[in-house]
Amino acid sequence: MYEEVTTLAEESLKSAFRIKDVIVTWQVPRERGRGDLATTVALELSKKLKKKPMEIAEALSTALQKNVSIEHAEAVAPGYVNITLAPSALLRELNRSREAETGKVADKKARSVIVEYSQPNIAKPLGVHHIIGTVLGQATSNLYRHLGHNVISWNYIGDWGTQFGKLAVAYEKWGEKPVEDHTIDELLNLYVRFHEEAEADPTLEDRGREAFRALEKGDVSLRAFWEDVVAVTKTSLTDVYERLQVSFDLDLGESFYEDKMEAVLDEGKKKNVFTIGEGGALIVAFPESANMPPYLILKGDGATLYSTRDLAQMRYRIDTYHPAKILIFTDIAQKLHFEQLMETCRMLGWELPEFENVLFGRMRFVDKSMSTRKGNILNLEQVLDEAVQRAEKIIREREETVQTDDPKELAEMMGIGALVYGILSQNRKMDLVFDWDKMLSFEGNSAPYIQYTHARARSVLRKAKTDAAELPKDIDSLTEKERLLIGTLLQFSKVLDEALETHMPHKIANYLYELCQDYNAFYNSEPILKAEEPSKSLRLALTSFTASVLKTGARILTLRVPERM
C-alpha cells in the first residue's frame, strides 16, 4: 500500500543525509487530525545520523510536500511525520483495494491446509464450551479459503476410547430400550449416572476399561452397540452445525485409526523411540533438553490412548494429503499433549508439514468448571435457542420500526450471531466465564450492530437504485468523515492478512466494528442521496464498499447479515 509514497520518502532521506539504506514504515494514526499516514523514521534515524529528530522530520516532510499525491506533510514534535493524502490518491487506492473483498481463487495444485476443529465426543451433545473451538476453526477455515488456500476442514470425532466402555457398561446396567431410540441427552444421562455410581463403586471404572478393551479386540455385540451410538450422535450434530454455519469436508474420528496404530507402534519400538515405562506402559522419554515429562503411548494393560491415535492420524494425514500445513484447534489444556506429539514425530524422523496447535481459553461457570462427566454443562443447542428467543423478544419490542420480511429468520441471524460474535470478537486465549447477559449483547459492539449497519447501507443503495456504484474520477476535497471511512476501508486486506498469520479472527471482528462506527458517523453527518455531485457518487460508492466489506468480513466469521432489519 502506498508504495509510491514510501519510495519517495526513502529516496529523499537517502539523498538528503547521504545514507545507503533506510526503511520507511507507515502507521495509520488512530487519532483524528494526524493525517492518513505517519512515520517515526526520523526518531529511529536520529541516533545513527547524529541529528535532531525534528531536523530529519522537517527535511522529510518538505520533500514529501512536493509530491502531487500528498496534500499535506507535516513534522510534529518530537519527530513524527504525518501526511495527508490528496483525494485523488485515496480514490485510486480505494479502487485498487476492492480486490480484497471478492476473495482469491485457490490454486488447485497448491498443497492444502488441514484445519481440525470442533472435535465433539460421541454420545454427548455439544456443550456450550464446544462453540469456541468450533467457530474459531470455522472462521479460520473460511479465512484461508477467502485468501486462496485449499482447505480441508476436519472434524475429528471422539468416537473411541475408554469413555465408550463406560457408556457400554452403563447401558448394560440401566439401559431400557434399543440404543437407536435414545436421544443424545438420554445417552448423556447414562454417562453421567455411570460417574455418579462409580463414586460409590470403584469397580465400575475397571469394568468400563474392560469393556473398551473388548470393543477394541473386536467384540461383535459391543461393535454393534457402538455403531448405533455413533449414528445417533451424528444425526444430532448436523442440525447444530447448520445453525452455526459450520461445515466439514471430513469427519473421520478416532475409530478410523483403529487399524492404523499398529504400524506406528511397530515403527516407534523398532526405532527405540517407544520404551517400556512404569507398570509396563509404553512411553516416550524425551531428552533432557526437551524439558518435557514422558509421553504415554500405551497403557499398562496394552490399551491405546489419545496419543496413539494422534500419532497414527498424523501419519495418515501426511501420507494421504501431503498438506502444507496442519492446524489443530484445542483448548489450552492440551498444549503439552501436542508439544509431546510433535516432539515424538520428530524423534521418529518424520518429515512434517508446518504445524500449529491453535490454542484457546476455557469456558467455565462463575463458580465451577464445566465437566461432561459431572453433567454440569449447558447444552449448546439450548443456548442457541435461548439466544434466538432473546432476539425475538427484541424484534417484537421494535415491531413498529423493524423492516424485515421474515422476523423468525432475522431472530436466528441475530441471536446466534450475537453469541458467536461475543466469542470471535475477543482474543482466543482468554478464558470465558459463562454469563447470559455478557455473552448475548445486542447493542454496541455486537453482531446486531454490524447487521444493522449493513442493512442500513443496503437500504440507502436500494433507494438510490444502484448496486455497484463507481467512484467518481476525481474530487477536490473530502470531509473528515469521508476521509476516515476511506482510511478504514483501505485497511481491510491488511487486517485479513494479519488475522490469517496470527490465527486471530478477532482482529476481523474488531475491524468490522470500527468500520461500522466510521460508517455510522459518516451516515449521521453527511447526506448521501441528497448530496450534490460528485459527492453523491462518492458517498454512494463508500456505502456500497462498506456494505460489501461488512458482508465479506461477517461471512468469514460465520455471521450472516440481513438486507433489511
Add this chain to the structure above:
RNA sequence: GCCCCCGUAGCUCAGUGGAUAGAGCAGUGGGUUUCUAACCCAUUGGCCGUAGGUUCAAUUCCUACCGGGGGUACCA
C-alpha cells in the same frame, strides 16, 4: 515443585516499541420536517497487577514476585 495462558476504566474487553492508552455496558447531558434512533454527538471514569532492567522512547520486550486459570504417566 516445574511448565503454559491471563492480569488495562465500576463491569466485559480491544490495543501498540512511539505522540494526550481506546471501545461496549453502566452513569450524566444532548440529537429524528433528512437516506432505518438496533444509530449519532458530548461527558464522568486509568500508578495498563507489583518491583527492577533494556531503549532516544516500555502498557508493549527481558527478569523476579503477586493474583486467577490450566497442565504435569495410564482422560481427551
